[in-house]
Amino acid sequence: MSTLPEHRRDRVPDTSSEARLLEIRREAESRGVVQAEGVRPPGAPFPKASPETGYYGIPLLKEPQWKWEVPLYFFVGGAAGSSAVIASMAQWIGRDPELARDARLVAAVGGALSSGLLIADLGRPARFLAMLRVFKMQSAMSVGAWTLAAFGTFSGASAFAQFAADYFDSAAIRVVGNIAQGFATALGLPFHNYTGVLIGATAVPVWNENIKMLPVHFGMSGLNSGVSILELMGHDESTALNTLGIVASAVETFEGFHIETNSNREVEPLKHGVTGWTTRVGGVLSGPLPLALRLISAFTKSRNLRRAASWSSIAGSIVTRYAWMYAGKASAKNWRLPLDIPDETAAPKKPTGIAQTTSSLTERVS
């Protein structure tokens, strides 16, 4: 019986197990009926279960149980995926081999780091392999895991071939490296923004409400950080990178505006409380601030301003992913949304000492 824990694995229903279940039943029959009227505990009256308060205001949905690694993975994956695309464009369109070289490196390191972060959340390396047992189009996690595995392989091969070509100047190595880079680019396109689909296609209200904007939002955030990492690696004179940074920051500014003007109550965690302010800080750092800095630096050629824009974009991109994660946790705690209960009703008073229904993690957020 694989459903049973180790020490009871061989147990199958037998006369003793069935007798025990009947014993529980008999005991419940004889002692399960409460005869006493009960006492009124301190803090009473407590909220009643009702169509206005739901089931004592206990959240129906489970909070996302992902740990700190996952939002960081969203950030790293976004930067890595975009870098793979930048590498190919720099190499074959922009004729900037130095930029292409570093972008390949960022993609490869990001791909490896992404796998590491995902494995850290899973707990054991072997667990990642379970992702590759099946391919399921209807599971964004499955599509993403395959994309990550393939992207990691090809971006790694591309970067490795590049280093190998330094030592053995062989056309074969360069061709293999370029083919790998081609695949890495094709995979980088879904890889840089699939995480938006991943969290959007869930039961968490603030996420699925924003399914149409999340992939673009996360993708442009990824592009913004990819561009910025490359600039900080010394490519702060590349006009193309500044143009891409301007596009990404402009889109992020628009997305921030989009969130602020959305009056649906599902997006409340993005506008109110700690998660709301985290979202705003992330939004300003990755939208209007770097946009302004980059536009000014385009005219003044100030490298310091561009570096400031890069740092701001990277910080904004990281903060944004954490903001969305914790907004998701706050959203899952909103018991009114899945039960379709209007906001106007008073929140049920929470009795002291309740421990199980709220996790300590999200307690700090709301």
Place this chain on the structure above:
Amino acid sequence: MSVTAFLTDSTLCIGCKACEVACKEWNGVSEDGLDWSGYSYDNTGAVGASTWRHVKFVENPPQPGFGGNAADIASWTFSSDVCKHCEEAGCLEACPTGSIVRTEFGGVFVQPDVCNGCAYCVVSCPFGVVARNEKDGRAFKCTFCYDRQKVGLQPACAKACPTESIKFGEIENLRLRGQERLQELHSRGMNDAHMYDPVDTSVKGIHAFFIVRGDERSYNLPPKPEVPTIYLKDGWKSSAFGAGMLLAGSLLAFLTARGSNGSTQRLRNGRR
């Protein structure tokens, strides 16, 4: 093999929690803390990784005649909650490992030796049932006593239920029995009794339906549960649009930058 289901009848439940005990004993599920919640006699709160059956205590203001209560005692209904084993199950669709499968009895089963603890099912369940055991790392929920069903026995909770509030049987037969029971309740004046079985939503029905009195929302039963795969189309469309933006944007950025100042110039200057 016939497709099976639970019918949990809250009008018969006495709140004894024998189902919770039997479930934990049979499945070897660990205890989940002994804290007082203050919410009636419900100190469990919700189903989760270590609670696969959960008795809800829906405590309402005194209502003479409700369930045979005296005029000054709170009117109570109890309802044993469980995984709904959806026809279109969010957890099953979302599972990237194929760990979550549909059994020959129609139930939704997490194979613990395959589950890798990605926790994607947790956010994909519209009923908030499945959860990751933080110590173990893997996801757990009601197995529909797959091990017992395989040898022809009924699930442990149904067997231990002293009032047969938890009924187990072939699904269509059970739906019919539920309708008969409703007619009986209505004929006895319990007009607020109804069946919770969201067949008209994207979940397309469940394998654990409930007879409840009054508004189902006071039992934490969502009026309109949706399987999250319905959002996928919009998501991938947006993802494709974003990928197009990245591709076109970087193509144009590098095309326009060609030959202008910036990196190309830097190369001409011979700076590495």
